[in-house]
Amino acid sequence: MSDAALDMGKPAEEVEDISYLRAGHSLRSWFLTTDHKRIAILYLVSIVFFFLIGGAAAAMIRLDLLTPAGDLMTNEGYNRAFSLHGIIMVWFFLIPSIPNTIGNFIIPLMIGARDLAFPRLNLLSWYIYIVAGFIALAVVLGGGVDTGWTFYTPLSTMYANGMVAATVIAVFISGFSTILTGINFIVTIHKLRAPGMTWSRLPLFIWSHYAVSIIFVLATPVLAITLLLVAAERLFGIGVFDPALGGDPLLFQHLFWFYSHPAVYIMVLPAMGVISELITSAAHKRIFGYWFVAIASIAIAVIGFLVWGHHMFVSGQSLYASAVFSFLSVAVAVPSAIKVYNWTATLYKGDIMIDAPLLFALGFIGLFVAGGLTGLMLAMLAIDVHVHDTYFVVAHFHYIMVGGTVTAFFGALHYWWPKITGRLYNETLARIAAIVILVGFNVTFFPQFMLGYEGMPRRYHVYPPEFQLLQVISSAGAALLAVGYAMPAFYLLWSLKKGPRAPANPWGATGLEWTTSSPPPKHNFTQQPVVVRGPYDYPLEHPASRANA
Amino acid sequence: MKGLLIQLGLVWVALLILLAATVIAAHLPLGAAKPWISYAIAFAKAALILWVFMEMRKEGAIARLAMMAAMVWLIMMMTLSASDYLTRGWLSG
Structure with missing residues (x-):
């Protein structure tokens, strides 16, 4: 990847200098826009809204767990509170978080395209997401659902008395939004790359979004059909999962996890793409082992489809199948570890500037390693029997989904904020926020590993008094984490009004998105970029612009 | 256009006949052959839909490759699910 850079010498068909933010100020110009950058902003506002709702449910859960009696x-x-938290956070925040906001904004810029391949489909995707989100909100207002985010049968089909059918319909509809995004990204990456942007010159952010798009398209339909079958059995008594009607409850778990385990990679693969960009930019160094990191994304996407049975070790699944799934689950750690080693090797002897994006990236690596290693423990049959359905599992997946994905989301937001808004934020506050989030996260979730290992089951709010100390520490950490998450809302919004104007390339980073103005013009580039080098061709010395940023 | 409609109509009739075959097979005492007959009928239905309704017979290599990828993923899902269903009795046996 030694030969990156670009030649901006070719005249574009259409030259426009006006920024995308100034290309219309009416509501119509936003709600009927087909500009990928504006749609990314629509998504950003929407997912923050759902993050607040899911966060409010988490706050109620942590408050309730302060006392052993569940007062x-x-x-x-x-x-209903933990079901709401899971459903909103998984489908209406985490899954669209990085791809639909940062990915939507950055992918065309990174590959030198004017927009995504199907701009109207992109807008339709957002509207579908919003319709699904409002149905989910209606469910909340109508009394909620108590199945957990997993909708396990026979609880969801026979016993739950909440609004199960409406909830699964909401998730079903949101799946179409996901599929449309996946198709759009795949076609865009195949067909709209700038001249010279060969596959070996694609930024690793693009590779990870290509991999996640494959999962979007191949896994989501399985969830959609499975949830429709739940609704069909619940509403019309059609026997699919009920043994009395000739069905099999474990069939639900097989189908659900065939989607929902790859969904973990839907959440974390884009985060990995972000980290590759943040690390190389901060270290001012070429990525160590470009092809290994790129192919590891594809390998994670493929192997991630073969491991779902590790969620079912104690469900009555055949021991032989469990052994196969255990082996495959361990195998998926290999490409994940390759990425971690390569990021670390990239930092080695790098010309490192410790800005907020790097702090978020380092936080991601530490938390992802902790989440990943405990995932290996859970892939072991014997250990899983001990900690299954305990707080150990809760802590593990929060280390991946929140410690990993949300931290990377914040890192991405800080890294590309100058490009998105054209403004610079207060770097000191951003560094403090990154540290507060890292500390708050660990204080919240590390005690949950101990709770789970000691036998505290998940989804119970009444618990033995000996667990109270760790529960209180966890709740205190959640308060700190909430402060950390709230801080960027203030200084980022403040930067919109008072922040200094951002130059085109405040980090001194390589990559096509940094060659256009901040914020970019409506059609991204005033001249057609022509790529003549690979994506991480950093000079040895710091550029002056970086020191001044 | 007329030819296309006739073709689609014929495929639709074929699908209905295959559906009837599914229902009849479900009620006949076919023993161990019953699921395999059902799978064969399902395969024929899927092939007709792919080849005619989804127009795979007219598509290029990339579209066919994408279709094949979906099939491979379906096989992965069914094979690993079967690894559970087919081996559940092994320990007790």
Whole structure:
């Protein structure tokens, strides 16, 4: 990847200097836009809204767990609170978080395209997401659902008395949004690359989004059909999962996890793409082992489809199948580890500037390693029997989904904020926020590993008093984490009004997105970029612009 | 246009006949052959839909490759699910 850079010498068909933010100020210009950058902003506002709702449910859960008697909520209310938290966070925040906001904005810029391949489909995707989100909100207002985000049968089909059918319809509809995004990204990456942007010159952010798009397209339909079958059995008594009607409850788990385990990679693969960009930019160094990192993304996407049975070790699944799934689950750690080693090797002897994006990236690596290694423990049959359905599992997946994905999302937001808005934020506050989030996260979730290993089951709000200390520490950490998450909202919004104007390339980074103005013009480039080198061709010395940023 | 409609109509009739075959097979005492007959009928239905309704017979290599990828993923899902269903009795046996 030694030969990166570009030649901006070719005249574009259409030259426009006006920024995309100034290309219309009416509501119509936003809600009927087909500009990928504006749609990314629409998504950003939407997912932050859902993040607040999911976060409010998490706050209620952590408050309730302060006392062993579950004094704040009823049993039913607690069930509905954690179900709401999971459903909103997984489908309406985490899955669209990086791809639909940062990915939507950056992918065409990174590959030198004017927009995504199907701009109207992109807007349709957002509208579908919003319709699904409002149905989910209606469910909340209508009393909620108490199945957990997993909708396990026979609870969801026979016993749950919440609004199960409406909820699964909401998730079903949101799946179409995901599929449309996946198709759009795949076609864009195949067909709209700038001249000279060969596959070996693609930034690793693009490779990870290509991999995640494959999962979008291949996994989401399985979830959609599975949830429709749940609704069909619940509403019309069609026997699919009920043994009395000739069905099999474990069939639901097979189909659900065939989607939902790859969904973990839907959440974390884009985050990995972000980290590759942040690390190389901060270290001012070429990525160590470009092809290994790129192919590792594809390998994670493929192997991630073969491991779902590790969620079912204690469900009654055949021991032989469990052994196969255990082996495959361990195998998926290999490409993940390759990425971690390569990021670390990239930092080695790098010309490192410790800005906020790097702090978020380092936080990601540490938290992802902790989440990944505990994932290996959970892939072991014997250990899984001990900690299955305990807080150990809760801590593990929060280390991946929140410690990994949300931290990377914040890192991406800080890294590309100058490009998105044309403004620079307060770097000191951003560094403090990154540290507060890292500390708050660990204080929240590390005690949950101990709780789980000691036997505290998940989804219970009444618990033995000996667990209270760790629960209180966890809740205190959640308060700190909430402060850390709130801080960027203030200084980033403040930067929109008062922040200094950002230059085109405040980080001194390589990559096509940094060659256009901040914020970019409506059609991204005033001249057609022509790529003549690979993506991480950093000079040995710091550029002056970087020191001044 | 007329030829296309006739073709689609014929495929639709074929699908209905295959559906009837599915229902009849479900009620006949076919023993161990019953699931395999059902799979064969399902395969024929899927092939007709792919080849005619989804127009795979007219598509180029990339579209066919994408279709094949979906099939491979389906096979992965069914094979690993079967690894559970087909081996559940092994320990007790």
